[in-house]
Amino acid sequence: MLKNILLWVVIGIALMSVFNGFAPKDKNDSTLSYSRFIEAVAYGQVETVTIDDNKIKGKMRSGEKFRTFSPNDAHLIDDLLEHGVE
Template sequence: MNKLFKNAMVWIVIAVVMLTVFQSFTPNSIRQQTLDYTSFIELVKTGNVSEVVFEDNLIRAKRINGDRFITYNPETDNTALIGELSKSGVRI
């Protein structure tokens, strides 16, 4: 039983190490940061957002540098937001 326990622990440690290594090499484009809506609007106004996709009450966005993020959209009518995005040259 002791040998079985040691063997299982070795495999668990190996799995954890491999998972950690895999996550460290995952490209940033796959990982998504969550951003609050106010910060999102500031990024849009300063021209730091290149594109957005609306999905129900979420906005998936991409910064000029390629980093992706999501934010919660509290608005039900996106007319003003779409106008601001268009004015800032954001691809919708």
């Protein structure tokens, strides 16, 4: 009986580990529209960004994390540098 309980506990822990691996990452990121993102950059509210193709992830100076999608904006990098975004 004890072996059966132990077996089910081990199976349960293994299943929880597997399903936890499939959980979406960055749950705490809020999604911004691109226009709101550009506005935040202009007002100096954006601290850091990471750009991967058309995906932008970043952190506001308030500590809030965000993500947005970029159209092919030729002036984006210049705007980020001009407003001190890392």
